[in-house]
Amino acid sequence: MRLPSVPIRIIAVAGVLAVALVGLVVREGVARAQGREVRLAVGGYDPRSLLSGHYVQFQLSDRLPAETACRWKGRRLEQLPGGWLAVRREGAGHRIVGMAETRAAALRQGEMAMRGKVTCIGAAWTPPGGTRQESSLSASLDIGIDRIHLAQDEALRIENALRTTLRPEDAQVILSVGADGKPRLKGVIVGGERTELGWF
Amino acid sequence: MASYRRRLEQDLDGWIGRGLVPPDNRQAILDSVGEGRRLDAATALAVVGAFLAGVAVIAFVAANWSAIPRLARFAMILAAFLGASGGAAWASRAGRPIASQALLSVAALIFAAAIGLTGQIFDIAGDAQVALRGAALAAVLLAAAGRSPWAAAVGLVLLALGDLVGEPVFNSREQPGLLALAIAPAAAVALVWRSQALAHATGACAILAVLTVGELFDARSEAMFMAGAAGLAAGAVAARAVRERYDAPAGVLYGWFAAGALMWFGIAGYYDSLRGVAHSVAWLALSAAAIGVGRLDRHGGVTAVGVIGLFVAGATLLFNLGVGLLTSAAVFGSLALVALLVAFVLRRRRPA
Numbered sequence: 001m002r003l004p005s006v007p008i009r010i011i012a013v014a015g016v017l018a019v020a021l022v023g024l025v026v027r028e029g030v031a032r033a034q035g036r037e038v039r040l041a042v043g044g045y046d047p048r049s050l051l052s053g054h055y056v057q058f059q060l061s062d063r064l065p066a067e068t069a070c071r072w073k074g075r076r077l078e079q080l081p082g083g084w085l086a087v088r089r090e091g092a093g094h095r096i097v098g099m100a101e102t103r104a105a106a107l108r109q110g111e112m113a114m115r116g117k118v119t120c121i122g123a124a125w126t127p128p129g130g131t132r133q134e135s136s137l138s139a140s141l142d143i144g145i146d147r148i149h150l151a152q153d154e155a156l157r158i159e160n161a162l163r164t165t166l167r168p169e170d171a172q173v174i175l176s177v178g179a180d181g182k183p184r185l186k187g188v189i190v191g192g193e194r195t196e197l198g199w200f
Numbered sequence: 201m202a203s204y205r206r207r208l209e210q211d212l213d214g215w216i217g218r219g220l221v222p223p224d225n226r227q228a229i230l231d232s233v234g235e236g237r238r239l240d241a242a243t244a245l246a247v248v249g250a251f252l253a254g255v256a257v258i259a260f261v262a263a264n265w266s267a268i269p270r271l272a273r274f275a276m277i278l279a280a281f282l283g284a285s286g287g288a289a290w291a292s293r294a295g296r297p298i299a300s301q302a303l304l305s306v307a308a309l310i311f312a313a314a315i316g317l318t319g320q321i322f323d324i325a326g327d328a329q330v331a332l333r334g335a336a337l338a339a340v341l342l343a344a345a346g347r348s349p350w351a352a353a354v355g356l357v358l359l360a361l362g363d364l365v366g367e368p369v370f371n372s373r374e375q376p377g378l379l380a381l382a383i384a385p386a387a388a389v390a391l392v393w394r395s396q397a398l399a400h401a402t403g404a405c406a407i408l409a410v411l412t413v414g415e416l417f418d419a420r421s422e423a424m425f426m427a428g429a430a431g432l433a434a435g436a437v438a439a440r441a442v443r444e445r446y447d448a449p450a451g452v453l454y455g456w457f458a459a460g461a462l463m464w465f466g467i468a469g470y471y472d473s474l475r476g477v478a479h480s481v482a483w484l485a486l487s488a489a490a491i492g493v494g495r496l497d498r499h500g501g502v503t504a505v506g507v508i509g510l511f512v513a514g515a516t517l518l519f520n521l522g523v524g525l526l527t528s529a530a531v532f533g534s535l536a537l538v539a540l541l542v543a544f545v546l547r548r549r550r551p552a
Binding site: 005006007008009010011012013014015016017018021022024025028029055144145148149150151152183184185197198199200 | 266267269270271274278281282285286288289290292293300304307311314315318320321322323324325326327338341342344345346347
C-alpha cells in the first residue's frame, strides 16, 4: 500500500489532534453537567496568594486523621493504597469523612465516593540509644482541584468576598462528581453568591 | 558553506600551482560544492518584521485574554495549531523542507501549550505528567507524518519533562519513566534521518533518563548510576561502531553517550558503598581511555569529556587519600609539568 504524501499526512494528523482536543472539552463538559453536585468548604491557600493572575486559589478545609489515611514506610509517612474518598452530606454542604482502597469501601463510609489523594506529612527518627520518636502527623486532601480561573474583575470580587468572609462554611467549592468518580470543578460559593463556570 | 568554499578556492589554487590538480577542473570542483545560501537584507528585514508583528499580536491577545469569551479563546488556540500545521504542509509541498520542519516543530509546541491552556480555559483539572506525555505523543505523530526530526526532538524533550515534572527524582518515584524506553528508537531515527538536532536531544535525554529508572534498583542510587553508566557506555560503543556509516549524527550520539557514561560512573563513586581509592583510580583510567579514544577518533567532544573527567577524578582521588591542599597542589603541579614535558618532546619529534 502506498502512503499518502507528506502534506496530506501532516493535515490528517493535525486534524485528528484538533478533533481529540475538542472531544476532550466536550466530554469534560458533558460529564460536568451530568455529575452529582458536591459542595466542600474551602479556605484561602495562602492569604498573600488568594489571587494570583486571573485565578483564585484555595484549599479544602476538611482534614483526615493521619492514622486513617497514612502508613509508615521506614522513616517516611506515605498514603495508604487506594484513592477513593468517602463524602457525606452535612447541612448545606458536604464533608470528606474517610479514605478507602475501593469505591465500594468508600461508599460504606459515606453517601458518595470520589477519587482523591492525601499528602501525608510526618517523620520518625531514633536517637542513639533512645526509642523511636515521631513528629506531629497530618494528612491533607488533594482532589486535583485547587483553583478557579475567572475574568480579572470577577476574580477580584471573589477575593474581596473571601477576605471579608468570617465563617469557613461561607466559602465552598462546587464540584460535579461523575460516574467515573472524578471530581470536576463547577464553580464556587463565596459569601452566599454562587459563581459557576460556563462556555462563554 | 561560504567559508568552506573560500577555503577550497585557496586550496585549489595551491594544488593547481603545485600541479596536483589540472587547472581545467577548478570550476567543476567549485561547482560541485555550490554556493551557500545567503540571506539578503530585504529577506532579513522581512523576517524581523514578521517576527515583530507576531510578538505584537501575541501581546495584544494576552492583554485582552480574560475579556475574550472562553470558546473564542479555544478557537484561537486551535486556529494557531492548525495554521502552523497547515503552513508546514504547504512548505513541504512547495519544496521548502527547512520551513516545513520549523513550522511542524512550532505546531508541536503550540499543541503542548494548547493542552495546558484548554485546561485553564475550561477549568479541566488533570495530571501534568499525563498532559506532557500527551503532548509528546502528538509531537511524535506530527514528526512521523512530516518526517521531521525537529518535531521528534520536541516530542523527546516533552517526554523528558513528563518523566521529571512533579515527581521526585532519584529513589522515590513510583514507576520507571518512559524516557528510557524512547532513547533507542529516537537514536535510530536520528541516524536514519541523519539529524544532528535529534541526535543532540536524544543524547541529552539519555543522560537524564538515568534519573527516571530508580524504581528498578530498589532505591539504591549508586546501582542506578552504575547501570546508567554501563548502558550509556554500550550506547557510545554502538554509536562509535556506526560512525563511518551515519557520520555526523552518530558522532553526536557518541559524544553525549560517552559524556553521560563517565559522568554517572563518577557520581556513583560519591555513595558510601563505592566511595574509595579503587573507584577513583578506575575513574581516572576510564577518563584517560576516553582521551585516548577521542584523539584516535578525532572526536573533540569525547576528548574534552576525558580531560574534564581526569581533573575531577584526580581531585576525588586526592580527597579519598586524605591528602592536604598543599600536597594536592604539588601533585597537580607535577602532573601538569609532566604533561607539558611530554607534549614538548612529542612536538620536537614530529617530522617537519
